[in-house]
Amino acid sequence: MLFKTLILLLCLFTLTxxxxxxxxxxxxxxxxxxxxxKDDKHEKALKAFAKSCSSNKKIISAQIFDEVPKSVIKNExxxxxxxxxxxxxxxxxxRKFFEDNFVPYLVQGKKGQRGLFTGYYEVELEGSVVKTNxxxxxxxxxxxxxxTKLPRSKIEKGALNNKKLEIAYVADKAGLFFMHIQGSGxxxxxxxxxxxxxxxxxxxxxxxxxxxxxxxxxxxDKDTASAESIIKWLNKNPHLAxxxxxxxxxxxxxxxxxxxxxxxxxxxxVTPMRSLAVDRKFIPLGMPLWLETSYPRExxxxxxxxxxxxxxxxxxxxxxxxxxxxxxxxxxxKKAARSAWYMANMGRYFILVPKGIxxxxxxxxxx
Numbered sequence: 001m002l003f004k005t006l007i008l009l010l011c012l013f014t015l016t017x018x019x020x021x022x023x024x025x026x027x028x029x030x031x032x033x034x035x036x037x038k039d040d041k042h043e044k045a046l047k048a049f050a051k052s053c054s055s056n057k058k059i060i061s062a063q064i065f066d067e068v069p070k071s072v073i074k075n076e077x078x079x080x081x082x083x084x085x086x087x088x089x090x091x092x093x094x095r096k097f098f099e100d101n102f103v104p105y106l107v108q109g110k111k112g113q114r115g116l117f118t119g120y121y122e123v124e125l126e127g128s129v130v131k132t133n134x135x136x137x138x139x140x141x142x143x144x145x146x147x148t149k150l151p152r153s154k155i156e157k158g159a160l161n162n163k164k165l166e167i168a169y170v171a172d173k174a175g176l177f178f179m180h181i182q183g184s185g186x187x188x189x190x191x192x193x194x195x196x197x198x199x200x201x202x203x204x205x206x207x208x209x210x211x212x213x214x215x216x217x218x219x220x221d222k223d224t225a226s227a228e229s230i231i232k233w234l235n236k237n238p239h240l241a242x243x244x245x246x247x248x249x250x251x252x253x254x255x256x257x258x259x260x261x262x263x264x265x266x267x268x269x270v271t272p273m274r275s276l277a278v279d280r281k282f283i284p285l286g287m288p289l290w291l292e293t294s295y296p297r298e299x300x301x302x303x304x305x306x307x308x309x310x311x312x313x314x315x316x317x318x319x320x321x322x323x324x325x326x327x328x329x330x331x332x333x334k335k336a337a338r339s340a341w342y343m344a345n346m347g348r349y350f351i352l353v354p355k356g357i358x359x360x361x362x363x364x365x366x367x
Contacts, residue, residue, distance in 0.1 A: 022367045026108075027113075029105060040308065046094040049286075050087075051269070052312065102352035117291070123175060124332070126188050131169045136169055138168075139179075139197065150251075151251070152248060152251045165253075167197070170187060184262035198256075202253070271312070272331035273328070277329070278313045279323070280313075289351055292349065294306060296342035
């Protein structure tokens with residue numbers, strides 16, 4: 001009883017100044033209240049969860065679980081990871097795994113339970129390992145020996161030229177700009193040869209969404225704005241594109257990778273349609289989430305189709321900030337790219353908390 005009282009006092013203490021942007025509230029629920037829960041392909045979610053489960057060493061230091069004894073977190077997580085690996089990935093058994101081991105909590109932030117859900121994909125560009133008249137825009141690696149903490153504008157003017165950081169060169173500058181936003185990609189060198197790229201570092205400058213600038217200045221239609229319309233505008237207006245892209249001073253560096261899919265913030269390959277980038281200040285990486293949003297649609301007048309499924313928090317992103325905010329990894333195909341371009345729908349999610357940990361958590365706190 002004394003232990004529970006101490007936990008309650010700690011929870012109340014964390015609520016001081018809950019108007020903060022770092023505010024989060026968890027509302028206990030049950031699986032029967034999750035829309036279309038029984039219809040999901042749970043075996044695919046469990047496979048994605050098991051893949052990153054044992055790699056999740058930082059779960060014990062997650063801010064959302066500050067009041068939970070670290071020994072409890074470690075023991076519960078290890079038990080669930082072992083169980084996940086032992087499970088046969090049939091749909092019925094996978095659903096039972098989640099229901100037996102977790103408690104769903106509706107996540108709410110400063111603005112309530114609904115937030116924005118976008119998409120990302122692996123960008124594919126045509127390129128060369130040597131600079132030519134056609135392929136002249138460099139894809140840079142990072143280096144601890146060279147100052148790469150420079151704004152995009154200076155890098156684009158050649159501040160990193162001839163420093164042996166070039167991995168490849170591409171022709172599509174707008175495409176490269178979007179590769180920086182997506183965080184991974186692959187360069188097609190020939191019909192049978194690719195250089196696969198993963199995230200290596202960032203220049204330290206904040207991400208700025210140029211779509212906001214383009215719509216605010218009536219350069220693209222706000223009602224039809226999408227990644228595709230931004231790319232088309234950049235390609236049609238090369239004399240203005242450089243200055244607009246430089247408004248986003250954030251710049252990414254890459255490294256060659258061997259993995260088939262991009263590697264997320266957990267150091268493991270992300271899974272198409274199952275991996276979600278989140279703000280790890282609020283959502284610990286590796287946690288399963290039940291997501292309720294809508295599929296992307298190119299025609300904004302078309303009816304919304306429910307996108308309800310279990311996702312695994314396995315990545316982060318510069319634009320993914322807040323308690324209720326997510327970025328869905330759609331994959332590496334052309335279809336995946338179009339889905340990511342048009343994904344910008346409101347939704348909500350439930351964090352699935354291991355039962356042993358759920359007994360100790362605060363339901364409302366400021367992180």
